[in-house]
Amino acid sequence: MDELVKNEAGDRIYTLNLGPQHPSTHGVLRILLDLDGEYIVKADPVIGYGHRGHEKMGENRLYRQFFPNTSRIDYLAGLLYNHGFVLTVEKFAGIKVPERAKYIRVIASELNRISSHLLWFGTYLLDIGGITPFLYAFDDREQILDILDTITGSRLTYSYCRLGGVARDVDSKFIDMTRAFLKRMSSRWADYEALVSKNVIFIHRTRDVGVIDEELARQYGVTGPNLRACGVAFDVRRSEPYEVYDRFDFEIPTGSRGDALDRYDVRFREMQQSCRIIEQALDHLPEGEILTPKVPQKLPVPKGEVYFAFESPRGLTAYYMVGDGSQTPYRCHIRVPSFGNLNVLNEVLPGTLVADAIAILGSIDVVIPEIDR
């Protein structure tokens, strides 16, 4: 019983090693929990098991060579990371993008956002003991993967955008499939609501659990749905509109209590808003080119720096590039939202029950490879 030590008050403290191989940690995350009975007194997340050195790779590759890496940083939102990366380099090198490509990128990104949220939705419910919603969510997510498969040719690491446009045009098949998906989802939300959102057991498991208030979120740089759940309507798509997001009519769902149920609720309503964006983008999809011809092989990147933020399913994500005028960046830094979102657990977990730790960890929706980079 080496793990039993005594704290200052003489209570016996048990150290529990949660992870790194645990189904509820969603990746290789280890959390050292000091327990006093069933209560957590200290939590120390240990990360870095999936560190691949993306930032160093970025410094050693041409801008366009680094591009496929970006879908591997957050494997659930590969397309959004692709999208953000090309926007960063386009801004840096001053490359123009055709209108049609902008709309296609938004449609594909929002589909990817819904698929990421659906995966979270299914696995979160699985974490706290509901098996059935997982099957429904994956059924719906499969539709998105099929849709994205038709234009990108892959299911997870899309590498779909290109500097100056996208790799492949959308055809009527893609548009029909997307419209069919939107129609399907419009009737699905009520089902999910009846099955999960109004489920008494689920509400009791999540209401007032893992409260993050606005001040705590600010201290740790929490962004995304976790921040919006505490009532701050901060979304990069609205506050610093990139691409064509300023042309669409959508709401930014917010919560009020900042607990696990609010985070669930915010993500749930975000999926509906993403559907609205896709619908508007499909309605206004312009004709024309999808790729700027003659993007120079040798990019006209200047000396200096660029910082570009975009909204991934997990929050504010940003690329920070410093160029020395050559074809490789001098520094390539990636600001990932899960970093702060996980860090805040240091303060959220103490004082809660072990069983709630799983409910809290799931509710903040971390993707570990994104943190480890």
Place this chain on the structure above:
Amino acid sequence: MKIKDIEARMGKQFAGCPLERDEAGVTGALWSISVPLAGLRDAATEFKDAGFFLESITALDFEDTFELVYHFNCYEPCSRVIVRMLCGHDQLAPTICDIFRGAVWLEREVHDFFGIVFSGNSDMRPLLLPEDADYHPLRKTFGKVGAYHKREVIYG
């Protein structure tokens, strides 16, 4: 506009420090200020009191010096500001982990990759690298390196 107030106050407090406005919106921030190492904590406190959050901390390795780059941002209105400071290869940087608690991990990450030690941060264990790592991968002297410049080559 509180960002204007902060700009004025910072300009006064760090008189003589270069404050660059980015009207063209190229760098993704409204303005950036270079402060001396000792001025970082004052700057961070200023931003904390004004309701900003710390978006990221990162460093750059130049032949002659390290450069630490702090991005602060505000929810409403979104106004990103860069605070940068030069930190010699053998110098300690001041911690801001008592001002922004999330900075503990960010500073640990910078320490991992660059070996910059933050004085006052009690937890300098490796974060993303193995526990026994004694190398700093993002230094330009580590592994395959494209170019190693002096700072003036890029920033003039």
